[in-house]
Amino acid sequence: MSALRENWRIVALVVLLVASATALFVPGVPPGTSADGGTDAGGPEAESASQLTNLNYGIQLSGGTRLRAPIVGITAEGVDVQATEATQLEQTVADELGVDTIDVRVRPISNDRQTGAVEVVIENVTQQELRAALEANGYQPDTVRDGVTRETRQEMVETIDEKLRTSALSGASVQIVNVPGGEHFVSITAPDRDREDLVDILNERGVVKIYAVYPGGENGSYVREEVLQRSQMDDISSANREGIGWAVYITVRQDAADAFAQRMVDAGFDDGASCGNYNHSDIQQTTGDGCLVHTLNGEVVTARGVTPDLGGSFANGEFANDPVYVMQTNGSEQANEIELNLEAGQLPAPLDLSEDSGASLDPALAERFKQNSLLTGLIAVLMVSLVVYVRYQRVEVVVPMVATALSEVFILLGFVAFVQYPLNLSHLAGFIAVIGTGVDDLIIIADEILQQGKVETGRVFQSRFRKAFWVIGAAAATTIMAMSPLMVLPLGDLSGFAIITIVGVLIGVLVTRPAYGDILRNLVLDED
Template identity: 30%
Template sequence: MNRKAIKRKTARAAWQPAESEPLLKNDFRVLIWVLAVAGSLLAIFSPVLISSDLGTGLKYGLDLDGGTWLQLQLEGAVVQASADETKIISQEYERLLGTGVTVTDATSTHITFTFNGTASNETIDSLGYGSSSSTFSDNRTSVTLSATKQQVLQRFLSGRLDTEVVFTQRGDEPAYEIRKSVTEDGLNSLLKPVGGKVSYFSDAVTTNTRDDTKTILDRKLNGLGLKDIQIRPSDKYLLIDLAGVYNLSEAENIAATPGKFEIRLHVEGNRTEHVLYGEQIDEVGVPRVDERGAWGVPFTLNAEGAGALRDAAIRYNATREPDRHSLIMYLDDRVVYNATMTDSLAAQIQRAPVSDLVASTGTGGKEAARELQVHLRAGALPVTLKVIGSGQVSASLGEQFKLQLVFAGIVAVLAVAIIVALRYRRNRIIVPMLATSTSEVIIILGFASLPPLPWLPLIGQFFGWQLDLASITGIIAVVGTGIDHLIIITDEVLHGGKLPPIKIYKMRVLKAFSIILMAAATVFFALLPLLTLGFGSLKGFAITTIIGVIVGVGIARPAYARIIHESLKGELAVADEDEDYE
């Protein structure tokens, strides 16, 4: 036997697996591929994850399931402004005290002013410009407020605009987020009397406020038992898909209601005093009906809220004269409960803080009680939402889209099968290629069937997403590009109708994967901006395509390269090492 023959025989023995061992045990790439397909089928058809009418864990978007969509604008603005804090203090306290006020000193942390007469610290602190200390001499009071210039301007804007104003940053400069719809001209008119003006104005809220709004809306809509809710944020808008909800007015009422809950105590006449907000509620029970037939929602206050209720009740003598003081509960400035405290409740509050209360919505108020429960559990929206667009997709139209997509998928698979059959005319190539392509679709759908992972930044959006028209289009695109890659691998493996020896085979597969990886990287980075900048269905297309690229390059293509070589060994001859492979 000559040297070349010995060399060829040795090379073949080195790469050919033992015929008695199954392929699955020989190659970890095939094992990973099989496990990925099996896991995806389990996710799709698992009884735990089933959420659709077809008995799968797949979740369909609005255009496939029907329902209502809303486009909401977050009302608010971020501004940079300046003002003379001494003029603010003078004007505000002159209005409160009814007498002239003179600012005598202003530092970075304190402001001192004087006025004729006297006033309690409680009265002075009621404006919210900071804690005060005062001295009285010669019928004149001197007050020192602990407040910075930014705090004074923040409180001034909040009081005059009757809304929450949050201190924030724009770059390295201080800014204010006004959680209300305002205009730049309106702010300049407000600040002009106190020597101020607006230097920067943007009619959009901060990213944190937008994300908080989205989170609260998620809790509200989930609390109503709605399925397949998708909220897509952009700079100033939220686009909400309410699959299965066909009552447009109900959807608008649920999504656009701020849900601000407040408890106030009636003091005397028409005067009421603020006690606490919904943020001080720890637990919310289920709606229930009492012996009088009145519906109500039980809730539990935290220690701070219970203490605030007790302090207010004792301060205004409501614990000793409960029949003269009403406890009033508001939801978005609408009274949902107004009744005097019972003698037993007043006695309990006098002894110790009481945390367990019930907000009654009256007889026949079951739906109102359910709505109140949702708002109490979810919390108040930080900003008001304005409905600027809405629409519906009927259930019948959604079913029609599903049928059309199934038909399009079948046509795509048949077209691919015909092209591959015409090119190779070998079942040992056609079957593995179509099986690999089908497996990629199964694995993609497996990711879509998994529970969402919103707590994982960036990566979490690749799990539990909804199938819509755009994402199905992405799957079809993945099938097309996947077949292209499989053809590249197949052509590299075959050479003149023969299989190359293992050393040459590996070199050619590496060459094929260098082309495939470059193409996949181009697609990945081209679609990556849509994950953060995409609005609407474009993001679903990007997610589907990126998952398909990662699954194909990382799992399906390596397994196919091994399978196709093993499949053709029984049909084709192995070429000699000294043959030309260039």
């Protein structure tokens, strides 16, 4: 028992090695993995995972696509606009610029924002035009620049992530990357997927609108009114039902159902309506009593009338009791697309894919990268072992040193497998850096203990070990501080390198270096 107490650091090292082996090789141990070593979602990362381990690989080691593109938009900042003025200002600016209100967003002054901002997310509007539109309505922006606000960038990440998660690209990831000059790019990584699959989802903003079109203007002209918005919807699903065909079924929120029904009654749909001909580009060419029109990204999906039963349900309150709205579509593909866009939400702004600076990598080439990376790691271990042996020429010192350094890498691999962190080339560079810094620290320990004369007692050993460990701790703190900015800033591959290096240094300082000290103490004291 006393031996275990004295060598508890070695015991802790062995326990972590066993835990790492479990995370690496036992099917289903990391959260979200299945028995075949992939992810439960069955997405691209499941396909890129090794059959022998639970490790996941990014596009550089499994193949796939990385797309980086700026967000389309210009922003006027320093606009003195209050929350009560936001909606009206959006409409006013849209009218001045001749664009849809969906392409204008006002960020009013709030607790989180000291000054207001106005964004226009469409390509054919210039900075001068936006400034002129605001000044014509009494607003004086401090600056007008290319790009969008921080809030819009965050909404872009969340919406794209949701679109990818609910689509066939469920293994993809998205983040904002800063580039020199202050420009912000959206970076999307889809392991083991073609660029076309990614672009198909990102090319469309996913704007779904439901209009009521009815004769209610001057001289019997037609009015087009948006009657149901995404914020008023609760549950959305698509299905093929007998008598209806493929459709999207929308459950209207209870607190919005009465208002929606009343709006339909006020528009004259309470007795039903026949649609006749509908012309989206010129609604005055429409014929009939009225239409319910569904559009996706500005294109008409369906334009249909209202049956007397549905109109009656608006008037007598039955719809509010069971507020399920049926949006008919032209087949399953269209129904699924509308469901996806309603579930994920529309993109706050389009991406300028013409400036895509990403890349695609063939899986066969990625496999070669993986093999070459493994070979590089083995060469690094052999070279380190050779240098250490030349330095000490004592097998009993060299073998534990190299074994301890390798155990550090093994524990780090177990950590990566457990958190399901996709490995790329930058991460493997971090592993090699961990091997180098780890052996450096072990050499410091060995030199401090072995090069200062005979170790006669455990007290002498502990004194020398503590002296060496202070040096190691200071070096580790310096490394962590130097790498921390790279880890927290959105700098792409550099962030991955920093994360691996920092975690490796922490494992070394907290586990492997102290364990090596116990191993060396046993060897040195046994010699006496």
